[in-house]
Amino acid sequence: MKKYDTPMLDELEKGPWPSFVTEMKKAGKKNEMANDAVGHLEKCFTTKVGYWKHGGIVGVLGYGGGVIGRYTELGEEFPGVKHFHTVRLNQPSGWFYTSKALKEICDIWDKYGSGLTNMHGSTGDLVLLGTTTDALEPLFAEFSSRGWDLGGSGSDMRTPSCCIGPGRCEWTNYDTLDLIYNLTQEFQDELHRPMFSYKFKIKAAGCACDCVASIARADLSIIGTWKGDIQIDQAEVKNYEKNGMDINGEIVSMCPTQCMSYDGTALTIDNSECNRCMHCITRMTKALQPSGERGATLCIGSKAPIVVGSLLSWVIVPFIKLEPPYTELKDLIRKIWDWWDDNAKPRERIGEVIEMKGMRSFLEAIGVEPQPQQIKEPRKDPFMFYTEEDIAKFKANEEEEKKTGKYNF
């Protein structure tokens, strides 16, 4: 094995935070590819430029996604990374593992690849960094025989992911872990066979805390919420105060809807005005608890800035119940994909298509009524469209008003 001098990278072995360089070097001791990856990286640090080429199309039989081709311009100098493809493995919901399972994955990966991993990619997959084209089929066969499968890549449904939800969190409004497992099973075809115009990400958060960043990183963001009142345990409120919490300063005055009050003896909440932001509940966990009907808000369209600026997801369905077998949600997802398919140019995310074609076209296609919960404020310009049906409806309403003598705005 080649021995590389790595004065630049060695600097990153110092300091208290765990060092990725130390770990890469450890892998490099027993693996030629990892060893060359270290040498290659040192070269990038020294010259301040990267050498990876655009990915070619590589994959395994029957699958269009899950492997990303990677080659270096410096294949002669660093033969171990001449091919250095990424393999995405579909993570379990909530990233729960046993050490046995992880060892199994790493043993297979040591055998066929560099041994280097990302735990995990920001979409959610367990990312295996660096293997050759020849190794893809045998490594896939071995992973599948142990029950693992590839995740998404390219223009497909990307591997869905979720917050820990009922695995540990008392605030979840539905079973995020089960929903994501169920959707992953349901949409295997869409996950493995890229047939969309671009990527489509689904993320499920159990409440508005959004620990999985769904509102910023998913084309479809599923965010848990509830319809009942916040239950108050007044004794626990007192306890928080006794332990130093300034109830008025930290809770009441930070409530965004100003729907709370505290007079030193009892906390009151005007629940009809609460927008379920979670601030008070997360600060006084023992005193406050949501109640009543549970479900989620569906939002659409978030993405990173390429090409014309980032988007946060927009509310489309204010409330949906989420219970197995999740038929209503699945039907809706299919309608969303159909409309996207009909209207997108290549490499257009759904949020961009909605911007181009208008929210109305989208909502009509998926059968969702316009509702004030979908907007921050109504439009500011007068340049709206009227269909013949719209006008007919307005006219019919006015006829009706003439009959009843009562306006209906």
Place this chain on the structure above:
Amino acid sequence: MADKHCDGYLRFTTRNNVEFMVDSADKVQALVDDCNAHGMMPVGGTGAGVTNIVHTQGWVHCHSAATDASGLVKSMMDELMDYFTTKRLPSKLRLAVACCVNMCGAVHCSDIALVAVHTKVPTIAHDNFKNMCELPTVIASCPTRAISPDPAKKSVKINDAKCMYCGNCFTVCPPISIKDPERDGIAIVVGGKVGSLRSAPKFSKLVIPYISNDPPRWPKVVAAVKHIVEVYASHARKHERVGEWIERIGWERFFKLTDINFTFQSIDDFTFMRDTLRTASTFKW
């Protein structure tokens, strides 16, 4: 560690920390002690502090990278370690690094994030263009319509005045080249969040447009981030995220408190201009 303390179970978090779970409070201390004794397993990242930095591939593995992500993360976390192991900040602080403007890691909604940027118009190896690229795709890839056909060269040309170096053309066409060791650098954005607590989720906004790439430890970048964290720590109210604090005091006050030079780059001249310019004479000196 999982075998010894947790019957072999462990999990990873959305921000790439490892979580060991035990089924009784009695087992916690032994686990923490073992992690600390290990030396490379700092325990922290919960509550009002800094947790692990979400980041992208960098020079380790991506063709697009204008910097290395892992190196930046390691350099920052070495400096911010105290905020990882304690809960001394006004609220949680989410850091992120993206090694190019594709921003694979949701940098666009973080309290403080680094985005690596290119700063030069790409060059084109015209001879390879017709063999390796599709003309309509390349033209369509440009968000500012800076690219037009160059029939004489059987290639394309780029209008320098319109190009903002996003690299999207390079992604769809290998003969276009945008990397430049002396000009690629780091920008810093602040004030984003994803949760809806108190205020709606927010994008991060540009405050420092450019710091030169300076591997292996990027000292100026690290110092800038630490400085912003410290100003936030000493000025924000309890529970306020960075973005909420800045919105309360105003961006003009943020620039004053941090003593960061305000530049043209912070004034949006792209898709969000209308929403971001000031339309009232009520600001602070």
